[in-house]
Amino acid sequence: MKVKSKSKKIDKAWLLAHLNDTYVKLSKKEGYRARAAYKLKEIDETLGLLKPGQVVVDLGAAPGAWSQYVRRKLSNKVPDAIGAGLGPLNGTIIALDILDFEPIDGVVFIQGDFRDEPVLEQLEAAVDGRPVDVVVSDLAPNLTGITSSDDARITHLVELAVDFAARHLVSGGALVCKVFHGSNYNELVALLKANFRTVKSIKPKASRDRSSETFLVGIGLKTAYKMVEIPAKTALPG
Numbered sequence: 551m552k553v554k555s556k557s558k559k560i561d562k563a564w565l566l567a568h569l570n571d572t573y574v575k576l577s578k579k580e581g582y583r584a585r586a587a588y589k590l591k592e593i594d595e596t597l598g599l600l601k602p603g604q605v606v607v608d609l610g611a612a613p614g615a616w617s618q619y620v621r622r623k624l625s626n627k628v629p630d631a632i633g634a635g636l637g638p639l640n641g642t643i644i645a646l647d648i649l650d651f652e653p654i655d656g657v658v659f660i661q662g663d664f665r666d667e668p669v670l671e672q673l674e675a676a677v678d679g680r681p682v683d684v685v686v687s688d689l690a691p692n693l694t695g696i697t698s699s700d701d702a703r704i705t706h707l708v709e710l711a712v713d714f715a716a717r718h719l720v721s722g723g724a725l726v727c728k729v730f731h732g733s734n735y736n737e738l739v740a741l742l743k744a745n746f747r748t749v750k751s752i753k754p755k756a757s758r759d760r761s762s763e764t765f766l767v768g769i770g771l772k773t774a775y776k777m778v779e780i781p782a783k784t785a786l787p788g
Contacts, residue, residue, distance in 0.1 A: 588756035610689035611645035716775035
């Protein structure tokens with residue numbers, strides 16, 4: 551009974567902190583589906599990545615906050631206007647996630663696991679040979695709590711995102727991907743540096759202090775994709 555009581559207290563404390571969170575309140579006010587929109591917003595405003603007319607691919611898109619932000623930026627109207635569907639879409643947005651989400655005006659959505667070849671084929675078909683300007687990836691695996699296994703899962707998703715970006719981005723294109731400070735962090739930085747002329751590490755204000763997540767941004771694709779050997783500490787999940 552003591553454990554259950556303690557658990558309830560923790561849940562209540564988390565809920566209160568969540569409801570009082572500045573970015574949760576702001577997301578409700580501005581019509582975003584999640585506070586995560588402000589992570590991409592800060593990255594974009596810092597580096598100037600998103601502009602009308604672009605082709606943008608959103609990996610790990612559910613529940614859709616990042617796609618909402620991109621949709622607003624690829625509009626000819628005021629980008630911060632409330633409501634993702636305001637203004638005609640000037641560009642292309644392709645979103646992918648294993649989970650479904652409510653449709654967003656103008657956003658092409660593909661449901662499936664990014665690690666599965668048939669899903670990647672659907673994504674390739676949606677891109678249809680067009681050069682991609684920006685790839686944003688909020689991909690994250692279900693964590694097990696086993697450090698070596700979690701590091702391998704995270705690394706695998708980042709490698710897939712870099713590989714996709716390297717095969718589709720324009721020469722000046724950009725990749726934004728979520729990573730976590732773990733044993734493979736330095737190797738993932740090296741992977742991006744091997745493939746992009748400029749690499750930035752950003753922890754947005756909207757990223758909770760207690761979270762180890764960081765966003766790596768690669769800008770200016772190099773001519774040839776390079777795979778950096780990352781020491782395997784455990785087998786990748788099947």
